[in-house]
Amino acid sequence: MIPDIVSSLQGSFAKGAHSELRAQRSLARRVVLLGGNLVGNTRSDSQGVCARVYKNGVYGFASAADLSQDAARRALETASKNAVFLDERVKPGKGALPDIKSGSLPPQPDFLDLEQKRYLDFVNPIDEYIKSKYEHLTSRTIVATADSMEKQIVTSDGYAAHILAPRAYVYVILNSQTKDGMPVEVFKAFGGPGSFDVALGNPEDIHEEIDALYDHLMKKREGVFASAGLKTVILSGEMSGILAHEAVGHTVEADLVLGGSVAGPMLGKMVASPLVSMTDFAHTAFGEKVPLPVYVDDEGVLADDAELIKDGKLVGFMVNRETGRHFGMEPKGNARAFAFNDEPLIRMRNTVVHPGESKLEDMIKATEDGYYLMYTNNGQADTTGEFMFGVTVGYEIKEGKLGKAIFDTTISGVAFDMLKTVDMVSDTLTWSSSGFCGKKQPMPVSMGGPELRCQVMIGGK
Amino acid sequence: MNRELQAAKQALEHLLVDGVHDASVSASTSRKSEFTVDSGKFNLLRTTLDHSLGLMAIKGHCRGTVSGNSFEEEAIKAAARDCIASAEAGQPDEAWEIAREGEGSFVSGAPEPDMDKLFTRTKELLDSVKAEYPKVMLEQVVTAHTTHKSVYLNNHGVQYESTSGSYSVSLMFSGQEGEKSSSFNGAYLITDNLDTPFLELSNIRQNLADAENQIHTKPAEGKFEGTVIFTPDCLGSMLYSLIGNYVTDGVLLDGTSLWKDALDTKVVDERITLSMNPSDSRVVNGEKYTGEGFISQDFDLIKNGVLKQFMLSSYGANKVGKTRAPNFSYAMIMQPGDTPLEELIKNTKKGLLVSRYSGGAPGTGGEFSGVAKNSFLIEDGKVTTAVSETMISGNLAGMLKDIVGISKETVEDGTGSLPWLAVDGITISGK
Incomplete structure (x- = not known):
């Protein structure tokens, strides 16, 4: 040490x-x-x-x-x-x-x-x-x-x-x-x-x-190209985690809200299906230690959870001490710096969509024509909430059953529109914590979620 | 003797113990002074003093590398021990190689900052944007000066010393009107002087004007195959992907590159010449020597559509039996065409003008699909509405075989020079 x-x-x-x-x-x-x-x-x-x-x-x-x-x-x-x-x-x-x-x-x-x-x-x-x-x-x-x-x-x-x-x-x-x-x-x-x-x-x-x-x-x-267009998809926990981080999380970082993010005027409004809740956890989630716990941030703030979406309603932003004063919100420990020569920025920690009550197999059975998207290689979003994620492993769903694998593709949508289309949320939670988030500085972050059934644009032929 | 040279000499001495037959050290110091402006307001003045020490040892053809940031003798000794232990843990491979000759001393750019003038230029940028582009919200502006002193030494007598300084400007912005906003866009440039207002450099004016016109968007209708004109900013990111997918160590060593047997053959349209020219006068503080200790030289990656060189390290080159790249600067210079941009747009029946591509990393075959950000629809030769929720998909190599034209205008941001490029056969899908 x-x-x-x-x-x-x-x-x-x-x-x-x-x-x-x-x-x-x-x-x-x-x-x-x-x-x-x-x-x-x-x-x-x-x-x-x-x-x-x-x-x-x-x-x-x-x-x-x-x-x-x-x-x-x-x-x-x-x-x-x-x-x-x-x-x-x-x-x-x-x-x-x-x-x-x-x-x-x-x-x-x-x-x-x-x-x-x-x-x-x-x-x-x-x-x-x-x-x-x-x-x-x-x-x-x-x-x-x-x-x-x-x-x-x-x-x-x-x-x-x-x-x-x-x-x-x-x-x-x-x-x-x-x-x-x-x-x-x-x-x-x-x-x-x-x-x-x-x-x-x-x-x-x-x-x-x-x-x-x-x-x-x-x-x-033996795969096929996805058919481009607006489709019903089931996002894996890994995919819903990246959705939580990229498409929603960044838009509710207070510095980006001040910079004109779409989330600014949405505080207190319904931005998602009532099935969707989302939190940026500090160190403990659902009674267990999270993958990358934060106990104190680099401004000396004792860390606590930042509740972002509750039953579909946008209820909070992630703030540091300065933007907390601006918005009248209590800082929860989101100010973090990557290297010794970096200043603290507002960063996510362990950002998840909360699990629901559906079973994955029932979600697949209930899908007539769509895709089950499992693994991703990257994701990006901007302050309008428009996002895109790369998909590296996914399968067709035809008449309630998994079909052929699909080649690499990309999905996109506008977060606060797409989240309103969520109609099934699985009862499992999958974490991923190997990545770095990029925002002036890199930063280890973890994210996670359950399987979500929703409508997104998918690229392909 | 400066601190960097002293640290490098100490480290090299500690590396040259029993059995180490090749060793190199790079040591550098950088001083950065940086203003951060958040949401249009000055927020931070940051000064950093950093050291960097990179050690490499090859023992019994096994290679280890270590990097650290302390010039203290004990830390240097520990790093050298660690480096040798890493090499000893490795597996022998005769392909590892370092330079056998080379020397030089280089000074470039503006080694000393003028912080008062940098503050003034930054404030002038904020004031000008507010006055001339009232619908633009500057989410963040970062302006900085960095001085970099570095030394490279190896056990074959190769020695380089370099001092450079430059100013950088980075902007993140969007167009705003009430509760409506455009997608964010960014701009980055480096320069070695503060003679010109930042607004007049690179393509910043056009990007800001575009942001104001991208507040109100609509998705492209349906799915169609059309022409895409990539702006220089976007073309740069597509070319990075192309290089990564077809001509770098990883894809040539694992054999997944579709161009692995294509050297000296035509791989793209003959109008394309893409060079890596760190000595070009439009490149600020271009690479002087490579990380492997070779003097950097300009080269053509693609000349008149023919693949002339892979971007291979000396290790990669030895493994696949080709020549190493003469530099690793990524100072991309694409030969402009003779068609004005306006003409390229006029000749487009239906397509997109794409300023930013947000997509998944292309598959190993070069297939890409992603969102066209900060982009406009082109219909019957005219730029019409800005688009949202519109995806483009195609193939990196395929689209360069199917080009419509290259603009005669180029954009220089201090890292290279690129034109606008119009390509056909891109799948465009909206709602």
Whole structure:
């Protein structure tokens, strides 16, 4: 763990300004096996200290790639000067930020930073398993990754904390081709929170799921193009999670609301079917710890859940301290920074659509003509709520039964229109936590949801 | 000796222990000063001082790499140990290679910032947008100056030192009218001086004007095959996908590239010449040397429709028996055509003018489908309404075989130069 270099500097915070001081170390480990060749074998370690000072409505920020008290002091001084530079020129004349709870949390337990050999010892047998078992592959790629953030946070009036957040994943990418020679690909991430040994266990633990992935690939080889147009679809939990994050979550981030997001005028209005509720959870959801828990954010706010949609009605935004004041909402711990040299931004944490009461098999049976969309490779949305997600594994539904696999395609829609078409919500919750959200800075986020039946535009022929 | 060179020399010394036959180190320091404007108001002045240290060792033909950001001797020693341990854990592969010769010292751009002038130019941009584009909401503007000092050394005596500085401007914006808004759009540019108002650089004026005209939209009607004119901004992202799907290490090593056997053959329309030219005068602080220690040289990726070069690293090149790419700058220069943009639009019976593509990563075959964002319908030679909920699908390589024309106008944003490109055979589907 990094030494405590920030706690003792709380006394040197400038009077009349709100100050934050953060020391941080971020680790990333990665190996890539492509067709049996080790094409990536990297470790990175980044550490430093930063300070942010709020004065009259503007912020000054400074950072240095140095974990020392001297560097922390210099960062505080420079951040204060930067705040003064802007204040003198802009003269926003805003007062102090509203008070938040103060206190401190005990340090979280340390984790094991494994040597590089351990990652290779995991991917090599996986590669051997795939190579020896599956006949119809044109190529295979196995990627092992582990990343972690360790932060010491001290603020002038909030919570102090020493946080550790490791996570680890193995990605399996399988390629084949159709009989016409068209390449087809599937991939899946395995793993979750914790160090690599905790998140992944043994290589053979994921054999069964790799078999299932290969089965999808073989069906995709015999696949068909989706028929373009507005269709009834059942989104998997993974897909509804990305919908929650991309299409709804971003539009209700307060900075984007101020920037003109479609959600601004919708507060208090019905934006979805009454079957839909959505929350950005801090650390515990439905009685269980979430994949990427946040206990204190980088502004020193003690984290709590941010309720966004309740029974179809938009009930809240995600705010930081400054936008919380603007909207009259209490900050819930959404202000997070990625690296030591990044300023906190409003970010999602563990964003989910709540499970409902339907069974997946009943949802399929009740669908005359449509698609079951299972895996996605990316998603984007904008402030109008118009979204698109890539679909890498999906199946036709014909007369209440799953049919042929479909080739890669894209779905799109407008979130607050599309959510009103949701007429069935399954009783299961699927999390995914391997991704990074991009918004000036990357950020590990988790998302999840149940299966949703709804209407979306699908690309294809 | 500067700190970067000192750190690099220390690291190289620690890497060259028993059995390590190739080793390289890159060390750099960057200083950034950055203004952030949120919702049209100055919010943050941020200054960062960062170090970066990248170590690579090849031992018994096994390669390990480590990166860190501390120039302290203990941290450098630990990084070197870690790097060698990573190499020892790896598997032998004789394809790994680093440069055997090369030296140089480079200075480019504006190494020192003028923060008062950067503030003034930023404020001028905000004021001008407010006055000239009243329906535009600037969601975020980030302007910055970055100075970068870097050193590369390897055990074969290759040594480069580089100092560069540049200003960058990044905008996110949308058109707003009451409760209606356009999709957000973005613009990014880099420049080595503050002589010109930011509004006059790159394609910013056109993008802002377009945002005001994209507030009221309607979906395209039905499904049809039509012409799509990609703006330079959008063309750039499509070309990135094309390169990733057909000519880079990953797809050539795993054999999934449809162009794997296409070198020196015609792969796209003969009017297309696409080069990677970091030394072009329109490119600010272009790449001087590659991460593998080779001097960067301009090259044609596609010349008159013929694939001339893969974007291969030296490792990838050795594995597939081809030549490595002479640079990795992605400083894309596409040869303009001789048709005015206005003419390209006039000649389009039915199609779209697409400024931004929001879609899934194209499949390995290059099939893409996604949403046409910040886009307009073209009907009977005229730009008519802005569209929403309209998807386009096609094939990356296929559409470049089926081009209608290339504009004579180009846009330069400091990273390259691209024209507007009109292609046929794209499936356009609305409601």
